[in-house]
Structure formats: C-alpha cells, structure tokens
Amino acid sequence: xxxxxxxxxxxxxxxxxxxxxxxxxxxxxxxxxxxxxxxxxxxxxxxxxxxxxxxxxxxxxxxxxxxxxxxxxxxxxxxxxxxxxxxxxxxxxxxxxxxxxxxxxxxxxxxxx
Amino acid sequence: xxxxxxxxxxxxxxxxxxxxxxxxxxxxxxxxxxxxxxxxxxxxxxxxxxxxxxxxxxxxxxxxxxxxxxxxxxxxxxxxxxxxxxxxxxxxxxxxxxxxxxxxxxxxxxxxxxxxxxxxxxxxxxxxxxxxxxxxxxxxxxxxxxxxxxxxxxxxxxxxxxxxxxxxxxxxxxxxxxxxxxxxxxxxxxxxxxxxxxxxxxxxxxxxxxxxxxxxxxxxxxxxxxxxxxxxxxxxxxxxxxxxxxxxxxxxxxxxxxxxxxxxxxxxxxxxxxxxxxxxxxxxxxxxxxxxxxxxxxxxxxxxxxxxxxxxxxxxxxxxxxxxxxxxxxxxxxxxxxxxxxxxxxxxxxxxxxxxxxxxxxxxxxxxxxxxxxxxxxxxxxxxxxxxxxxxxxxxxxxxxxxxxxxxxxxxxxxxxxxxxxxxxxxxxxxxxxxxxxxxxxxxxxxxxxxxxxxxxxxxxxxxxxxxxxxxxxxxxxxxxxxxxxxxxxxxxxxxxxxxxxxxxxxxxxxxxxxxxxxxxxxxxxxxxxxxxxxxxxxxxxxxxxxxxxxxxxxxxxxxxxxxxxxxxxxxxxxxxxxxxxxxxxxxxxxxxxxxxxxxxxxxxxxxxxxxxxxxxxxxxxxxxxxxxxxxxxxxxxxxxxxxxxxxxxxxxxxxxxxxxxxxxxxxxxxxxxxxxxxxxxxxxxxxxxxxxxxxxxxxxxxxxxxxxxxxxxxxxxxxxxxxxxxxxxxxxxxxxxxxxxxxxxxxxxxxxxxxxxxxxxxxxxxxxxxxxxxxxxxxxxxxxxxxxxxxxxxxxxxxxxxxxxxxxxxxxxxxxxxxxxxxxxxxx
Numbered sequence: 001x002x003x004x005x006x007x008x009x010x011x012x013x014x015x016x017x018x019x020x021x022x023x024x025x026x027x028x029x030x031x032x033x034x035x036x037x038x039x040x041x042x043x044x045x046x047x048x049x050x051x052x053x054x055x056x057x058x059x060x061x062x063x064x065x066x067x068x069x070x071x072x073x074x075x076x077x078x079x080x081x082x083x084x085x086x087x088x089x090x091x092x093x094x095x096x097x098x099x100x101x102x103x104x105x106x107x108x109x110x111x112x113x
Numbered sequence: 114x115x116x117x118x119x120x121x122x123x124x125x126x127x128x129x130x131x132x133x134x135x136x137x138x139x140x141x142x143x144x145x146x147x148x149x150x151x152x153x154x155x156x157x158x159x160x161x162x163x164x165x166x167x168x169x170x171x172x173x174x175x176x177x178x179x180x181x182x183x184x185x186x187x188x189x190x191x192x193x194x195x196x197x198x199x200x201x202x203x204x205x206x207x208x209x210x211x212x213x214x215x216x217x218x219x220x221x222x223x224x225x226x227x228x229x230x231x232x233x234x235x236x237x238x239x240x241x242x243x244x245x246x247x248x249x250x251x252x253x254x255x256x257x258x259x260x261x262x263x264x265x266x267x268x269x270x271x272x273x274x275x276x277x278x279x280x281x282x283x284x285x286x287x288x289x290x291x292x293x294x295x296x297x298x299x300x301x302x303x304x305x306x307x308x309x310x311x312x313x314x315x316x317x318x319x320x321x322x323x324x325x326x327x328x329x330x331x332x333x334x335x336x337x338x339x340x341x342x343x344x345x346x347x348x349x350x351x352x353x354x355x356x357x358x359x360x361x362x363x364x365x366x367x368x369x370x371x372x373x374x375x376x377x378x379x380x381x382x383x384x385x386x387x388x389x390x391x392x393x394x395x396x397x398x399x400x401x402x403x404x405x406x407x408x409x410x411x412x413x414x415x416x417x418x419x420x421x422x423x424x425x426x427x428x429x430x431x432x433x434x435x436x437x438x439x440x441x442x443x444x445x446x447x448x449x450x451x452x453x454x455x456x457x458x459x460x461x462x463x464x465x466x467x468x469x470x471x472x473x474x475x476x477x478x479x480x481x482x483x484x485x486x487x488x489x490x491x492x493x494x495x496x497x498x499x500x501x502x503x504x505x506x507x508x509x510x511x512x513x514x515x516x517x518x519x520x521x522x523x524x525x526x527x528x529x530x531x532x533x534x535x536x537x538x539x540x541x542x543x544x545x546x547x548x549x550x551x552x553x554x555x556x557x558x559x560x561x562x563x564x565x566x567x568x569x570x571x572x573x574x575x576x577x578x579x580x581x582x583x584x585x586x587x588x589x590x591x592x593x594x595x596x597x598x599x600x601x602x603x604x605x606x607x608x609x610x611x612x613x614x615x616x617x618x619x620x621x622x623x624x625x626x627x628x629x630x631x632x633x634x635x636x637x638x639x640x641x642x643x644x645x646x647x648x649x650x651x652x653x654x655x656x657x658x659x660x661x662x663x664x665x666x667x668x669x670x671x672x673x674x675x676x677x678x679x680x681x682x683x684x685x686x687x688x689x690x691x692x693x694x695x696x697x698x699x700x701x702x703x704x705x706x707x708x709x710x711x712x713x714x715x716x717x718x719x720x721x722x723x724x725x726x727x728x729x730x731x732x733x734x735x736x737x738x739x740x741x742x743x744x745x746x747x748x749x750x751x752x753x754x755x756x757x758x759x760x761x762x763x764x765x766x767x768x769x770x771x772x773x774x775x776x777x778x779x780x781x782x783x784x785x786x787x788x789x790x791x792x793x794x795x796x797x798x799x800x801x802x803x804x805x806x807x808x809x810x811x812x813x814x815x816x817x818x819x820x821x822x823x824x825x826x827x828x829x830x831x832x833x834x835x836x837x838x839x840x841x842x843x844x845x846x847x848x849x850x851x852x853x854x855x856x857x858x859x860x861x862x863x864x865x866x867x868x869x870x871x872x873x874x875x876x877x878x879x880x881x882x883x884x885x886x887x888x889x890x891x892x893x894x895x896x897x898x899x900x901x902x903x904x905x906x907x908x909x910x911x912x913x914x915x916x917x918x919x920x921x922x923x924x925x926x927x928x929x930x931x932x933x934x935x936x937x938x939x940x941x942x
Contacts, residue, residue: 004810006810006813008810009808009810011808011809011810046818047670049659049660050658058764059763059764060762060765071818110671110672110675111658111674111675
C-alpha cells in the first residue's frame with residue numbers, strides 16, 4: 001500500500017506492507033514516518049484544531065487536541081468543541097475540555113486571550 | 114410626495130442635472146433604482162475626458178463633448194475632484210490608419226478641437242513604451258482623465274447640500290402624465306405621477322430622464338416618439354500602480370463602427386486602465402466579464418503596448434454603454450409630445466465628458482419651462498462633503514489632523530493607504546456609503562492590489578458600527594445590507610515608545626520581524642523597536658490556527674498562534690518594544706547612513722523614527738481575483754482563502770455554506786478542512802495545473818480525509834450570481850491551460866474561495882529605493898547577510914520570497930537581525 005506521510009512538509013511517499021500482524025514500512029525519511037504508517041493501517045489518528053465560543057465576544061478561541069486522537073472520533077471532538085463556551089481569561093495550554101469525547105485527550109487553548 | 118422636479122437615475126448625468134437644478138428655486142428629488150449613486154455606466158467606463166475630435170460634427174455628441182470638455186477644469190475644481198489634462202493620442206498602424214488620422218483631424222477642426230499629426234519618431238519620444246508598429250499618431254492636447262464615480266459622488270453631495278433629496282432602491286416602473294381635459298394644461302400644478310416598484314408615489318412638475326440603459330423604457334412610457342437602447346458591454350482590465358507612468362497620454366487606436374476601440378490609459382489614481390471591448394448584449398444588467406472578452410482586451414492592448422504585463426492585472430470588470438439605435442446620438446431635451454418631460458437618452462461615450470454640459474443645459478431648460486428663478490448665489494452651498502485624503506497629505510498636515518482626530522491615523526486599506534477616518538467620513542456624508550462597494554468607490558479602500566483581501570473584515574466592522582448593523586450583513590450582497598444586530602467596536606492595544614536614534618528598527622511583528630528583533634538584541638544591538646500595523650503582534654500566524662508549525666525549530670508541532678506567542682514572549686523577555694496599530698508610510702535612507710522611518714498611528718499621530726539600520730519584515734499578500742482573470746459577474750461571496758481564514762478564525766464569521774475553492778495553495782487546502790469543520794460543504798477544490806501547488810500532506814489531511822474532490826487541470830470559467838454567488842462553472846483545461854469546450858460542469862454554491870498563491874509585499878521596499886528581484890518579486894538580498902542593495906536596510910521572511918515553512922522564515926530573519934545589529938554597531942555609532 002502506498003501513502004503519503006503527513007508529519008512534515010516533505011511528504012515522503014511510504015510503501016506499507018501488512019503481513020498478518022506485521023507491518024513493514026519503507027520510503028520513510030525519519031522514524032516518525034514509520035510510526036505514522038503503522039498507526040495509519042492499525043489505528044489512524046489526527047490532531048484536531050478548532051474554535052470554541054468565548055462568552056460575550058464574537059471572536060472565538062483557537063484550541064487543539066493535546067495529542068492526536070483516533071480519526072473516527074473527529075466528528076465527536078468537533079461536536080464537543082461546538083458545544084463549548086469559555087470564560088476569559090485563558091492562557092495557552094489551559095485545558096478547555098478534559099478527555100474530549102472519551103478519548104483520554106484534553107482539548108487545550110492555543111492562544112492567550 | 115410632491116416635488117418640482119424628479120430626476121430619474123443617479124449616474125453622472127442625473128447627479129449633474131440635480132446639482133445644476135438645485136441652484137434654482139426648485140425642489141429636486143432624485144430616484145435611483147440601485148442602492149448608491151454611480152451604479153451603472155458611471156462606475157465602469159474608461160474614465161476619459163474626450164477631446165471631441167471623434168464625434169460627427171453637428172451631432173449632440175459633438176456639441177456636448179466639446180462643451181463638457183471645456184467645463185471640466187472648473188467643475189472639477191468646484192467639486193474637488195481629481196482631473197488631469199494628459200492629452201489623447203490616436204495611433205495609426207499603417208497607411209490606411211494614417212488616412213483615418215487625417216479624417217479625424219479634419220473632423221476635429223470642424224468641431225473646434227485642436228489636434229496635430231505627429232511622426233513615429235515624435236511619438237516614440239513622447240511615449241517610449243508604445244509599440245514600434247505604430248507609424249504615426251494624432252495628438253489632441255485637450256483630452257483628459259478623471260475619476261467618474263468620484264465626480265458623480267461629489268455632484269450628488271453638492272446637490273444634496275443644496276436641498277436635493279435622494280431616494281435609493283426606488284426603481285421607477287411607471288410615469289403618467291395627468292391630462293385633465295384631454296389636452297396638456299400648462300398650469301396643471303403637478304402633472305407627472307411617478308410610481309416606484311415598491312409602491313412609493315411622487316408627483317412632479319417636471320421629470321428628467323437620466324435612466325441610462327433604461328432611459329428608452331422611461332421615455333416610451335410617456336412619449337409616442339419611441340427610442341430603443343441596446344446595451345453595449347465593454348470589458349476592462351486594471352493594472353497595478355506599479356505601471357503608473359507607462360504612458361503619459363491616453364492611447365487610442367483608430368475608431369471602428371462599434372466604438373473607439375481598445376485604449377490604454379493612465380488613471381488619476383495611478384493605475385492603468387485597459388479596454389474596452391464592445392459587444393451588444395440582450396440583458397442590460399449582464400455585467401459579467403467573459404473569457405473571450407478579456408482575451409480580446411489583452412490582444413487589443415498589446416497592439417499599443419506589446420509588453421503588457423498580465424501579472425500586474427489587479428481587477429477585471431465590465432460596464433454597460435446605453436447605445437441608442439434609432440438616431441445613434443444623444444437625445445437631449447424636452448420630449449416632443451410630453452411637455453416638461455426631459456430626456457437624456459442614449460448617453461454613451463462621450464457621456465462622462467458631456468455630463469457637465471448636459472447637466473447645465475437640461476437644468477436651464479427645466480428652469481425656463483417651470484419659470485423658476487435663480488437662487489441667490491450667496492445661498493448656494495459649495496459644500497461637497499469633502500474629507501482629507503491622508504495618502505496625499507504633507508506629513509505636517511497629517512500630524513495635525515491625526516492629533517485632532519486619531520481615526521485618521523489608523524490605516525485600514527494598506528494597498529491604497531486609506532484610513533478609518535476617511536471611511537467613516539464616507540459613511541457619514543450626505544449621500545453616504547451604505548455598502549462595501551460604496552466605501553470602495555468613495556475612498557478607494559479595497560481598490561488596490563489586494564482588492565479587499567485585507568480590509569474587508571475591517572470595513573464590515575466599521576460599516577456595522579456606524580450604521581448599527583451586524584458586520585455579516587454587509588457580506589450578503591454587494592448592494593444592500595439588511596438590518597440586524599448592533600455591531601461591536603474594536604479595541605486598540607497600542608504602546609508608545611520614546612525618541613532618539615535606534616540601532617535596529619524592524620517593520621512588521623510577524624514571526625519574521627520578531628525573530629529579527631530578538632536576534633538583533635541578542636547580537637548586542639541597543640535600541641531595537643518593532644512597528645506593527647495590526648492591533649496585536651504575531652502577524653498572519655494569529656489566524657493560522659491549524660497545527661504543523663515549528664517542527665524544525667522547536668521539535669514539536671505547534672499551531673500558528675502558539676508559534677507566534679513563543680516569539681512574542683521572547684521579545685517581551687528581551688525588553689523589545691512592539692508598537693502596534695502603527696503603519697509605516699515611508700522609509701528613506703539619509704546621507705549620514707542612517708534611515709528615516711515615517712509611521713502613523715491613531716494615538717501617536719505621525720512620527721518620524723531614525724535608526725542606524727532597518728529590517729524589512731512586512732510579509733506577503735494573496736493574489737486577488739483580478740490577478741486570476743476569472744470571468745463572470747462580480748457578486749458578493751468571492752474571497753481569497755486568507756480573508757476567509759481571518760473571518761472564520763478571528764472574527765467568528767462564516768462567509769458561506771456551499772463552497773468551491775479555486776487553486777490548491779496551502780491556505781486553500783487548510784481552509785477546505787476548516788470550512789468543513791465549521792459546518793460548510795466544500796464541493797470541490799479546482800486546480801488549473803496538473804498537480805497541487807500545496808504540500809502533499811495538506812492534500813491528504815485536508816481534502817482526502819474529508820472526501821473533497823481535487824479537480825486537477827480544471828479551472829473556473831464562469832462565476833454566476835448578481836447579488837451573491839449562486840454557482841460556478843468549471844471546465845477541464847488543455848496543455849495550454851485553455852478551457853476545453855464541452856467539459857463544463859456546474860456547481861451550485863454560495864462562496865468561491867481563491868487560493869492562488871502569495872506575493873511579497875514590497876511597497877515600502879520600493880519607496881526605500883531598494884533594488885528588486887523580478888523573479889521572487891522581493892528585494893535582491895545577499896543570502897549570507899540578508900542585506901539589500903541599500904546600505905543599512907535588511908530584509909527577512911516572506912517579504913523577500915514566499916517561504917513554505919515558517920521555520921525557515923524565522924531562521925533567515927534572524928540572519929537579517931544579526932546583520933542589522935552588526936551594521937549598526939560597526940558603522941552607525
């Protein structure tokens with residue numbers, strides 16, 4: 001299977017072979033490419049960045065999942081972000097939604113407001 | 114409502130008539146179908162004040178052209194409108210054309226217009242950029258250029274100052290002459306009843322028909338002498354201010370049956386206008402541009418100007434001439450069988466030139482017919498709601514103005530340097546702006562090379578605040594803004610610094626500027642100052658809320674705001690002041706080796722800084738729609754990807770629900786995902802080339818992850834919708850990037866997002882006299898030091914060339930910062 005690594009702008013073209021439980025990867029330029037390919041065939045994950053409402057303001061607060069979450073959970077994570085309104089002040093790294101959509105991953109603020 | 118005179122149509126002719134009428138003791142009412150003055154031919158024409166040699170002797174066109182031309186200086190001085198008598202040149206390409214020149218010269222003599230035939234050598238001496246194919250030319254020194262909508266607008270303001278009332282969105286659907294006894298009764302007090310589409314009724318003693326392309330329909334309601342107007346569309350291209358000075362005169366080609374042909378002309382605003390085509394169309398409102406039309410403009414213009422730089426196109430547009438087919442001339446005066454019904458029918462070119470004369474003539478005829486007396490001259494207001502244009506002011510005047518009203522120190526439109534004070538004045542004028550287009554035409558905000566990419570979010574905020582409406586309301590349509598919620602006022606986080614000579618002054622507080630400032634400080638520079646035009650530091654990264662920044666530098670994946678904050682924090686730790694809300698207007702090297710930087714802000718007014726060295730870090734800007742020459746109408750709902758990013762991520766505004774993206778630059782790809790996340794349906798991403806111009810990782814994680822089709826070798830061939838985008842046509846292109854007939858598909862969408870790349874932003878660089886690199890469109894720099902051609906001036910980041918990665922921006926900018934510090938220490942102190 002061929003895939004393109006999304007870790008960095010280089011976008012290495014990876015060759016991935018799955019043989020039973022074994023995953024072998026070639027074409028990667030760094031260890032993160034190999035890890036990406038393995039996770040992509042077993043449990044694909046993505047970082048999700050988004051916006052949450054700020055009480056009393058039009059301007060929204062940018063947020064992100066602290067680490068990547070399972071790809072199948074993206075919609076649930078976005079829904080949770082849409083449901084959230086925060087009170088200011090907020091600092092970068094503040095937890096906005098703990099363990100979003102039962103992923104065990106927190107949504108944190110990415111701007112000081 | 115009762116009034117003495119109703120003027121139908123608020124184009125340049127209608128407003129000129131209203132202004133001249135308001136100088137008599139008459140009540141004047143202007144009814145306009147559109148939502149602003151100058152919405153028809155007056156907003157989209159060649160902006161030429163014709164000399165008058167071309168019109169056939171004895172016609173109304175000849176008479177009013179020559180009279181209007183003579184009046185132009187005085188009218189423009191009274192109304193405070195820019196006008197320049199730059200002269201007109203008609204080119205001949207061979208003996209046949211030369212015969213035409215002699216004919217034109219002879220016609221000019223009969224019209225009383227001085228002309229002179231000049232040789233090829235003389236032509237080349239006067240206009241070095243003209244094609245060498247041109248063999249001779251006709252020179253008409255009385256030709257000129259002016260701004261047609263500004264003239265219309267000031268005419269309207271002065272008319273309103275003298276009591277004329279303006280009604281907009283008042284489309285006249287019926288005019289009835291009340292004839293009580295089967296015949297016209299001269300003393301019937303208000304014989305004309307005028308009905309608008311929304312049911313409003315007006316009665317008047319006289320009606321003046323200045324309804325442009327619809328003037329035939331209006332006349333035909335009351336007169337048996339029927340006229341017929343054919344809408345004749347003309348398409349134009351507008352070139353960037355960089356092209357100012359290419360030609361000094363207006364360059365015509367020999368006229369043909371359909372009009373005066375394709376011209377290339379300077380404008381009073383410093384841009385260059387190219388066009389028009391001439392094509393009869395069935396729909397009088399169909400102001401779309403077309404692929405074929407724009408190709409014709411390009412081909413026609415190249416005959417005059419072989420080096421026509423297509424990369425400098427900032428806008429394309431089309432306008433509609435009202436061509437009368439039964440007489441083929443202006444129809445000016447009272448209708449033969451409808452007393453007190455006055456016509457200005459079929460006013461096509463030279464209509465702008467003729468407008469002052471038509472206005473004066475018709476107002477005189479109306480006054481005479483109604484037996485009106487002149488107003489006492491001392492009671493006639495000269496007011497035209499004038500406001501200062503800050504970009505044209507002397508520094509000392511500007512400083513004084515900003516002290517009185519700080520909003521004149523806040524630059525909203527970067528490209529044309531238009532301030533908030535000017536925009537507010539345009540909204541507050543008597544016939545004030547109510548739409549984005551209204552502001553654009555009155556102030557030029559959004560008319561420059563970015564075509565509103567940067568200022569649109571600010572403009573809707575100001576419009577909302579001034580008019581008590583929601584900012585979103587102004588994105589719905591180019592024309593109207595429905596009432597909604599109260600808008601909020603933006604704050605301004607500005608700090609002030611002291612005087613004295615600096616070591617390093619950095620222009621721009623994005624990642625490039627902040628990295629350069631920090632590096633300069635760490636390299637031993639003492640006085641380091643950063644000037645930023647936005648209200649907060651961080652640059653464009655503030656709106657790039659997605660992740661993927663900083664892998665090389667910080668070995669972790671950050672979002673844009675997080676990356677920016679690292680540098681903001683570092684600058685704060687190092688004690689580097691960042692002055693926000695301040696626009697640098699000029700950078701000039703001084704003989705003693707230091708550099709003078711002039712900047713303006715609402716609080717600080719105009720301030721001149723002196724620094725031993727300067728780092729340019731202004732970043733880049735997006736290519737606007739005009740640069741892509743997308744045919745079709747120009748409705749609301751077309752944005753660059755960066756504008757959409759700002760609206761969604763910073764202002765909390767969703768511009769649309771069904772989206773097509775043209776171009777596959779990284780910002781476009783990122784916005785495809787963002788808009789999907791925010792609830793929109795992204796129908797397709799259309800790319801003219803065979804491969805995406807964005808990074809593969811973004812194609813994978815922004816398009817493929819969400820099943821958004823990427824249509825390679827396709828382009829948008831038509832944008833549909835009058836008020837707002839209703840759909841786009843997309844076609845496959847061949848190897849020459851030309852659309853292949855028969856491959857069109859249609860998308861129903863309300864938003865078109867353009868993502869077609871970035872250009873370094875170098876207005877200041879050029880002002881500083883720095884040598885540019887034609888390939889990167891940034892300054893030429895020594896990569897080891899990032900020094901430009903001017904000693905003491907360095908550059909870093911996207912202002913030099915457009916980078917893929919912010920990590921390389923900050924790396925190269927640090928080189929610039931260190932070099933600037935070294936320069937200041939070595940040579941300056």
